[in-house]
Amino acid sequence: MSYIDSASGASYPDDIARWCGDTGAYLDLAPVPGLRREAIDTGERSIWRYAQAIAVKRSDAVSLGEGCTPLLSRNWQGVPVQFKLEFMMPTGSFKDRGMTVMVSYLKSRGIEHVLEDSSGNAGASLSAYAAAAGMRCRILVPETASYPKIAQIAACGADVVTVRGSRQDVADAALRMSSEIFYASHNWQPFFVEGTKTLAYELWESLGFRAPDNVITPLGYGSNVLGLERGFDELLRNGEITKMPRIFGVQAANCAPCHATWQSGGEVPVPVTVTPTVAEGIASSQPTRLREVVRAVRRSAGAIAAVSEEEIVSALGALARMGFYVEPTCAAAGAGLTQLLASGTIRSDETTVMVLTGSGLKSSERIGQLLNLQPRTL
Ligand SMILES: Cc1ncc(COP(=O)(O)O)c(C=O)c1O
Known part of the structure; x- marks a missing residue:
């Protein structure tokens, strides 16, 4: 490799x-060869059941049992949709899929101290996997990150540093420290996407070895979009599926650089004005791999949507009332699907997957304010 x-x-x-x-x-x-269905290690209940497709040796795996998340059929706006519960991961977000592979690789190459910047979930995930691997870890997060994410990072033993300013200011601060500690940014390190690609394998297996028609996911830096493309591409090359699903990324309109570039019809990053969003996990104004993300979505014949704060909050409430207690970032996917159904881009007779990326348990205070939740007092 x-x-x-x-x-x-x-x-x-x-x-x-x-x-x-x-x-x-x-x-x-x-590119790697991927696998055919006979090569799935069905006795393994984690993403490492697809070890043959992963460019890291199974014997090097640092695992917390990530993956094998439920796929549930429910209705959204009266349309059948498959909900992929990625918030049911060891650290409460989809990041664990990429982190197990990235940390396994780095440990196998002798890295003992890692540095990362994060909106919160990736930092929480890296701190947990670094703890499992016996590595030291420093995580930089925005000062406005949800406190439970900061607590989760610190509790796992990482040195957590809050940075004043935007998500981009946090990334810039980490880059400045990268000469001191190995910069294990999941947005730079390609072994992270090598892990997120197992989302494609899992959807394919859960759907009876078929690809869905559409997959819709919140989009910040694009690790799920890129992972879906890589995984489904391997399955296509192995003849396990016959078509690439359409991949839809959803951004907050208040911070939508991929959407702006998508709309321009090209791949050259279009400058955008950024304002705060409740979707903290996708408040990424300069995604490292923006070109690749836009290209992947275009190749899949999908689209990039942008949703307003009101649409996100409305989807957040609707998901919670279905029993899906997710964080606001994740609700952007629901808001995006509502738009795509209304425009006829996604039809009711198609197999559509909505990826629920992060747990609401880390954002309860904010969710309470956004949904104006007031318990009654006796
Ligand atoms: C819950 C949640 N969903 C989606 C995303 C977006 O992931 P990416 O930046 O890889 O597109 C994040 C990123 O932090 C997140 O925390």
Whole structure:
């Protein structure tokens, strides 16, 4: 397996862990063969049941039992939808899928101390996997991050540092520290997407070895979008599915750089004005892999939607009343699906998956305010 420099196309062996190329650009991983259904390790109840498709040795795995999340059939706006409960992961968000693979790889290459910036969930996930791997860990988060996420990171033993300013200011601060500690940013390190790709494998297996027609997920830096593309592409190349599902990414209109570029029809990042959003996990104004994300969505014949704060809050309430207690970031997917159904882009006779990426338990205070929840007093 080798890294590929996204700017120069140069390849670097992966026996030494790196987070960027000699050009300073982010790295990709060369394509891997993937697997056919006979190769699933059905006795393993985690993403490592697809170990043969993952570019990290099974014997190196640092696992907390991530993956194998439920897929439930319910209705959304009267239309049948499959809900993928990614918030039922060890640390409460979909990030664990990517983190188990990234940490396993870094540990196998001798990395003992990692640095990451995060809106909260990736930091919580990395701190847990670093603890499981016996690594030291420093996480930078926005000062406005939900407190339960900060507490979760600190409780796992990481050195958590809050940074004043935007999500981008946090990423910039981490970049400045990257000469001191190995920068294990999940948005730069391609082994993270090597893990999120197992979402595609799991959907395929849960649907009886078929691909859905549409998958809809909240979109910030795009690790789920890129993982879905990588995983389904491997299944296509192995003849296990016959078509790529349409991939839909949903951004908060208050911070929608991928949507702006998508709408321009090109891949060159379009500058956007950013204002605060309740969807803290997707408040990413300069996604590292924006071009790749837009390209992946376009190749899949999907789309990138942008939803208002009111639409997010309305979807948050609707999901909670179905029993899906998710965080506001995650509700953006519900708001996006409402739009896509209304415009006729997604039809009721198609198999549509909504990815529920993060637990509401980490954002209860904010959810209480947003939904104006007031218990009655006797
Ligand atoms: C709950 C939740 N959903 C979705 C996302 C977006 O993921 P990505 O930035 O990889 O697109 C995040 C990112 O932090 C998140 O925390």
